[in-house]
Amino acid sequence: MNPKHPISLTNLQKTLLITLHAKALESKCHDSILKDHYAAKVAEQIDYDFSRFKLSRDAIVALAIRAKALDWWTEEFLKENKHANVVHIGCGLDSRHLRLNSAKEVTWWEVDYPEVIALREKTYEERPGCRLLGANILEDDWLQAISSDVPTIVVAEGVLPYFSEETAIQFLSCVVSHFNSGQIAFDAYNRWGVMWLNQLPIMRQTQEKLHWAVDDPRQLEVAVPSMRLKVENTDGISEFVQRAGFWSRTAFRLSRGLPMFRRMGQLLLYDFGSL
Numbered sequence: 001m002n003p004k005h006p007i008s009l010t011n012l013q014k015t016l017l018i019t020l021h022a023k024a025l026e027s028k029c030h031d032s033i034l035k036d037h038y039a040a041k042v043a044e045q046i047d048y049d050f051s052r053f054k055l056s057r058d059a060i061v062a063l064a065i066r067a068k069a070l071d072w073w074t075e076e077f078l079k080e081n082k083h084a085n086v087v088h089i090g091c092g093l094d095s096r097h098l099r100l101n102s103a104k105e106v107t108w109w110e111v112d113y114p115e116v117i118a119l120r121e122k123t124y125e126e127r128p129g130c131r132l133l134g135a136n137i138l139e140d141d142w143l144q145a146i147s148s149d150v151p152t153i154v155v156a157e158g159v160l161p162y163f164s165e166e167t168a169i170q171f172l173s174c175v176v177s178h179f180n181s182g183q184i185a186f187d188a189y190n191r192w193g194v195m196w197l198n199q200l201p202i203m204r205q206t207q208e209k210l211h212w213a214v215d216d217p218r219q220l221e222v223a224v225p226s227m228r229l230k231v232e233n234t235d236g237i238s239e240f241v242q243r244a245g246f247w248s249r250t251a252f253r254l255s256r257g258l259p260m261f262r263r264m265g266q267l268l269l270y271d272f273g274s275l
Helices: 011-027 037-045 057-080 096-100 114-123 140-145 165-178 191-198 201-206 219-223 246-255
Strands: 084-089 106-112 130-134 152-156 181-188 227-233 266-273
Touching: 011 037, 011 057, 011 114, 011 201, 037 114, 057 084, 057 096, 057 152, 057 181, 057 266, 084 096, 106 114, 114 130, 140 165, 165 181, 165 219, 165 266, 219 227
Parallel strands: 084 106, 084 152, 106 130, 152 181
Antiparallel strands: 181 266, 227 266
């Protein structure tokens, strides 16, 4: 048996283990949404006690739905743009590149802190068309490595809400100004969602907090003029929402009529540039 890989990550970087664990558990369900057997294999290679997270079924379902929706948007973009970039921000140990099995004409960039990329190199085999980039994404020099004249979709899952509003706007501005055309997809929460999530035991355990709240996605078009809202998804994926528990489904249904509650969790897709 091969020894497990020890981890040396900051508290913020360790949040990637939550989503990895959730996807690993979800992949073992008979009605799995993601069928992400890669997550289960990678989790087995990490020297970490994942049981401390104590994730509920509802949390696992919610994280799987979030990932699936971002997968679908990425797939749709690649169907329309055969030669393209995918820039996976804060990739952690996620297997989206493998789940989607993109065409050889696509250049896929996995971007995260150098420590995370080093761990990724130990747990995933090299794959043609997939490039690893270890960098602090708040320093815009990392963008220079990526071609700007190819249609590009930027995907950030579980990343931007940890930023301050000023930092998030600055990051989005830098990214969309670098590329000539494309889309950017990410998850967001309004102020009520941020407050609620920060009270969850799992967040207290990581000693990290969410900061950036998006109360109205249209306001981002003002803050970053080159961004144009294409899709605001506050409903998740209806066929999978039914897999959550009774009380979660009930609360979800009752919240649909009130924007302040409906936008507690959002998946946002923007066009930018000349696309």
